[in-house]
Amino acid sequence: MSLQTGNSHFQGLSAAVPIWIGYAAVGVPFGVLAGQAGLSILQIALMSIIVFAGSSQFIAVSMIGSGSGILPIIVTTFFVNLRHLLMSSTLALHLKGVSRGRLSLLAAEITDETFAVNLTRFARGDWDERKALVVNYTSHLAWIASSVAGGMLGHIIPQGAFGINYALTAMFLALLVLQIISSLIGFIALVSGVLAVIIAQVLPGNWYVIIATVVAATLGVIIQDRFPSFLAGKVKAHDA
Amino acid sequence: MTPELYLLCILGMCLVTFTPRWLPLIWLSGREIPPLFVRWLRFVPASILSALVVPSILLDQAGNLSLIRPEFLVSLPTLAYAWWSRSLGGTVVVGMLLFYAAEKFMY
Numbered sequence: 001m002s003l004q005t006g007n008s009h010f011q012g013l014s015a016a017v018p019i020w021i022g023y024a025a026v027g028v029p030f031g032v033l034a035g036q037a038g039l040s041i042l043q044i045a046l047m048s049i050i051v052f053a054g055s056s057q058f059i060a061v062s063m064i065g066s067g068s069g070i071l072p073i074i075v076t077t078f079f080v081n082l083r084h085l086l087m088s089s090t091l092a093l094h095l096k097g098v099s100r101g102r103l104s105l106l107a108a109e110i111t112d113e114t115f116a117v118n119l120t121r122f123a124r125g126d127w128d129e130r131k132a133l134v135v136n137y138t139s140h141l142a143w144i145a146s147s148v149a150g151g152m153l154g155h156i157i158p159q160g161a162f163g164i165n166y167a168l169t170a171m172f173l174a175l176l177v178l179q180i181i182s183s184l185i186g187f188i189a190l191v192s193g194v195l196a197v198i199i200a201q202v203l204p205g206n207w208y209v210i211i212a213t214v215v216a217a218t219l220g221v222i223i224q225d226r227f228p229s230f231l232a233g234k235v236k237a238h239d240a
Numbered sequence: 241m242t243p244e245l246y247l248l249c250i251l252g253m254c255l256v257t258f259t260p261r262w263l264p265l266i267w268l269s270g271r272e273i274p275p276l277f278v279r280w281l282r283f284v285p286a287s288i289l290s291a292l293v294v295p296s297i298l299l300d301q302a303g304n305l306s307l308i309r310p311e312f313l314v315s316l317p318t319l320a321y322a323w324w325s326r327s328l329g330g331t332v333v334v335g336m337l338l339f340y341a342a343e344k345f346m347y
Contacts, residue, residue: 018332043246050254060253064241070249078256083288085260090284092268103269107262112292119285120328163340169311170318170335172293177322177331179286192287193294200295201303212291213284220283221276 012134015121019113019135020142022168026054027143031150033058037065044151048144053111055206056080057147076205083209087115094122098129109136113168116175123179183231184223192216310342 027048034044039061047057056077063073087110095103106129114136121127180186192212199208223230241249273281297311306312318335325331 018328047250050250051257053257070245070252073249074252074256077253081257082260085264086284086288088261088264089268090281092265093278093281095269098269100266103265104262107265108258110261116289163336166336166339167332169293169296170332172289173315173318174322174328174331176286176289176293177319178326179289185283185286188283189286189290193290196291196295197298200299208295209291213287216287217280217283221280
C-alpha cells in the first residue's frame with residue numbers, strides 16, 4: 001500500500017467517526033426493538049447487512065411485530081427510502097468517469113449520513129470515490145455491529161448516555177452549516193426547513209423530506225433567474 | 241413471520257432501497273447533465289439536510305411543534321458553534337455534551 005492510499009484511507013476513516021458514534025446510538029435501540037419483535041440475532045444482522053436503511057428498518061420491525069404481511073412492509077420501505085433518489089443524483093455531479101462497478105458499490109451504501117458527509121467533502125474538492133467507499137463501508141459495519149449488539153445485550157446497555165442520542169442531529173446541523181456557502185443557499189435551506197415542518201404535520205410518512213427539498217431547490221433556481229441580485233452575497237468559504 | 245418469508249421480505253426491502261440509490265448515480269454520472277438540472281441540484285444538499293434535521297428538532301414524538309424541547313434548545317448553541325468553528329467533529333462533541341447537560345437539567 002502506497003503512502004497516498006494509506007493517507008486517503010485515514011481521511012475516509014476520520015470523516016466517518018461521527019457517523020459511527022451516531023449509528024451506535026441508533027443501531028443499538030434498533031437491535032433491541034427487533035429482538036422484541038421476535039427476530040433472531042442472525043435475522044437482525046441480515047436485515048442490517050442487506051437493507052442498511054435506519055428509519056425503514058425501525059418501521060419494518062415494528063410492522064413485523066404487529067403481524068404485517070411482507071408486501072406492505074416492502075411498499076412502505078420504498079416510499080421511506082425514495083429520498084435517496086435526490087441524494088444519488090447530487091452525488092453523480094462529483095463522480096464522473098468512475099467505473100460502474102465502483103458506482104454500484106457506492107450507491108448501495110447511500111444513507112442520509114454517508115451522503116451528507118461525502119457530499120460535503122466532495123464539495124471541498126479533496127475527496128474521491130475511494131475515500132467515499134471507506135466512509136460508506138465502515139459506517140455500514142458500525143450499523144451492523146451496533147444492531148447486533150442491541151439484539152444481543154440491549155437491555156444491559158444504558159440508553160442515551162453522554163448525549164449520544166444527539167450525535168447524528170449535531171452532525172446534520174454541522175453539515176448543514178458547511179453547505180451554506182451563499183446567502184441564497186442559506187435562505188433556501190431556511191425555506192426548506194420551514195416547509196418540512198409544515199408538511200410533516202399535514203402529510204403522513206416522510207414525504208415532507210422530498211417535497212420540501214424539491215420545492216425549495218426549485219425556488220432557488222427561480223430566484224437566481226428572476227431576481228439575480230436577491231441575496232447574491234457569498235458567505236465565507238467553508239474550510240473546516 | 242416464517243424464516244423464508246422474512247428472507248423474502250428483506251430481499252424485497254433491499255431491492256426497493258437499492259434501486260433509487262443506484263439508478264441516478266449510474267444514469268447521470270455517465271452523461272452531460274443539463275445545466276438547469278445542475279443548478280437545481282446545487283440547492284439540493286442544503287435543502288435536504290434542512291428538511292431532515294429541522295423537523296427532527298422542532299417536532300415532538302406526536303408530531304407537534306414544540307420550542308421547549310432540549311433537541312431544539314441545544315440546536316441553537318450547536319449551530320452557533322458549527323458556524324464559528326466550521327468543525328464537524330467538534331460540533332458533534334459539543335452538541336452531545338450540551339444535550340447531555342440539557343437532559344440532566346430539564347428532567
